[in-house]
Amino acid sequence: MNLPSINPTTTESWNKLQAHFSEINEVHMMDLFEEDIKRVDKMNLSWKEFQVDFSKNRITDKTISLLLELAEEVGLKEAIELQFEGSKINQTEDRAVLHTALRDFDSMKPEVKKALQKMKKTSNAVIKGTWKGFTGKPITDIVNIGIGGSELGPKMVTNALKYYGNGLKIHYISNVDGDHVAETLKKLNRETTLFIIVSKSFTTQETMTNANAIKNWFLQEATQLDIEKHFIAVSTNESTIIDFGISKYNVFPIWDWVGGRFSLWSSVGLSTCCAIGYDNFEELLRGAHEMDLHFRNEDFSENIPVILALLSVWYNNFFSSETEAIIPYTQYLEDFVPYLQQAIMESNGKSVDRNGTAINYQTGTVVWGNVGANAQHAFFQLLHQGTKLVPVDFIGFSESLHQHKKQHEILKANFFSQSEALLQGTYKQNAPNEFRFFNGNKPSNTIFINSLTPKNLGSLIAIYEHKIFVQGIIWNIFSYDQWGVELGKKLTNQLLSNS
Ligand code: F6P
Numbered sequence: 501m502n503l504p505s506i507n508p509t510t511t512e513s514w515n516k517l518q519a520h521f522s523e524i525n526e527v528h529m530m531d532l533f534e535e536d537i538k539r540v541d542k543m544n545l546s547w548k549e550f551q552v553d554f555s556k557n558r559i560t561d562k563t564i565s566l567l568l569e570l571a572e573e574v575g576l577k578e579a580i581e582l583q584f585e586g587s588k589i590n591q592t593e594d595r596a597v598l599h600t601a602l603r604d605f606d607s608m609k610p611e612v613k614k615a616l617q618k619m620k621k622t623s624n625a626v627i628k629g630t631w632k633g634f635t636g637k638p639i640t641d642i643v644n645i646g647i648g649g650s651e652l653g654p655k656m657v658t659n660a661l662k663y664y665g666n667g668l669k670i671h672y673i674s675n676v677d678g679d680h681v682a683e684t685l686k687k688l689n690r691e692t693t694l695f696i697i698v699s700k701s702f703t704t705q706e707t708m709t710n711a712n713a714i715k716n717w718f719l720q721e722a723t724q725l726d727i728e729k730h731f732i733a734v735s736t737n738e739s740t741i742i743d744f745g746i747s748k749y750n751v752f753p754i755w756d757w758v759g760g761r762f763s764l765w766s767s768v769g770l771s772t773c774c775a776i777g778y779d780n781f782e783e784l785l786r787g788a789h790e791m792d793l794h795f796r797n798e799d800f801s802e803n804i805p806v807i808l809a810l811l812s813v814w815y816n817n818f819f820s821s822e823t824e825a826i827i828p829y830t831q832y833l834e835d836f837v838p839y840l841q842q843a844i845m846e847s848n849g850k851s852v853d854r855n856g857t858a859i860n861y862q863t864g865t866v867v868w869g870n871v872g873a874n875a876q877h878a879f880f881q882l883l884h885q886g887t888k889l890v891p892v893d894f895i896g897f898s899e900s901l902h903q904h905k906k907q908h909e910i911l912k913a914n915f916f917s918q919s920e921a922l923l924q925g926t927y928k929q930n931a932p933n934e935f936r937f938f939n940g941n942k943p944s945n946t947i948f949i950n951s952l953t954p955k956n957l958g959s960l961i962a963i964y965e966h967k968i969f970v971q972g973i974i975w976n977i978f979s980y981d982q983w984g985v986e987l988g989k990k991l992t993n994q995l996l997s998n999s
Pocket of ligand 1: 647648649650698699700701702703704707760761846982985
């Protein structure tokens with residue numbers, strides 16, 4: 501069955517939201533807080549180890565109920581079911597979208613179970629040192645060769661969960677710029693390095709170029725037969741892998757119902773699994789599955805991904821905000837924004853609707869950001885006093901993983917004070933002069949989590965995955981294809997064949 505296809509701007513709720521926007525646009529959030537002392541309690545979602553405070557948004561109860569009406573009118577409930585049931589909702593590629601099936605241990609597909617068992621066996625062997633290189637030495641370094649979804653997700657998670665690492669050194673090579681390969685190889689010993697080539701298609705130019713360059717480097721001191729001890733492939737394209745020289749026992753599957761940017765939960769995450777061990781990897785999956793259940797079953801008014809998505813639509817389509825910032829307050833989430841940039845912008849950067857008609861309203865937001873507190877000393881000036889309205893997601897953790905208590909207190913104080921400053925500005929205060937005037941009234945969400953565990957990270961990532969889906973449904977676009985990246989690839993190949 502196909503996804504519903506409703507132009508959101510033709511719905512009743514959209515028209516009501518438009519009228520409502522002109523009421524809200526002039527209102528300062530500080531007045532809304534004064535008028536409604538229950539605002540913080542009402543606009544707060546508490547779920548397991550997550551607290552999501554969305555009270556600092558330019559909304560009232562009416563805004564939320566109109567946005568919820570919009571979700572109903574565009575058929576969101578039905579769309580969620582179609583996705584989870586495995587309908588081919590990625591219509592333009594004739595594929596189902598089932599990354600959620602990769603983490604559903606209650607009714608796991610046999611092939612997914614089998615792949616996870618293989619990941620467990622392989623990662624255990626590498627971690628315990630029973631996987632030996634061609635001279636009999638254990639593996640010390642793993643290199644993931646892949647780009648886009650075949651790098652950004654695993655790299656983000658491996659770095660985010662570094663605390664749970666076991667000492668194996670993990671490297672990621674993506675760019676076709678030879679500097680990336682050359683600099684990484686300088687640090688490596690052929691005898692103790694395992695290369696994981698990750699490419700769903702096994703034809704991606706950057707990945708195959710890097711893989712061949714690395715194979716040649718490896719063969720300078722090893723033989724063709726040694727490849728099986730040092731090269732693994734994750735792909736759907738088995739025959740090309742065998743041609744590359746990789747043993748069929750070292751091939752890990754991925755399926756066409758898993759999109760590249762949603763694939764970190766599959767064998768694409770093998771580098772992560774080796775870095776943190778299988779048990780932690782499984783926890784990551786379980787955390788994501790818990791969020792899947794919340795998303796699928798919870799009432800929309802209490803549903804974290806749905807509420808976050810609706811707020812983002814509110815700013816994008818009514819306030820004409822072009823961008824949104826994401827600021828995680830932990831160095832461990834340094835790679836979270838680049839990962840989300842692909843997930844969000846490759847999914848929702850579309851201008852044709854699900855009927856094939858050109859769109860005359862805004863779709864995918866531009867996402868940017870960096871870790872706090874660093875970001876405060878870089879671009880926060882623009883957030884506080886610039887002319888653009890940039891909604892912000894602040895992500896923070898109650899407990900740190902380290903023992904430096906004082907530092908964590910300072911970090912948390914920064915985390916809370918920034919959203920407060922964006923809200924308040926110099927409201928009802930006399931700014932010393934016009935240059936020190938802050939209007940405030942700048943929206944933000946705070947996602948406050950107990951601590952950065954594999955499980956909580958899984959849930960956090962799943963929140964954003966589902967937020968992407970909800971927005972795509974509202975904007976009436978296909979979120980799971982990426983035809984827009986093809987033309988550039990074709991022109992590159994034309995240039996190369998002409999040169
Ligand atoms: O060019 C975009 C893209 O197709 C992404 O969607 C994907 O994650 C990336 O390329 C890598 O593709 P592959 O895993 O097939 O090498």
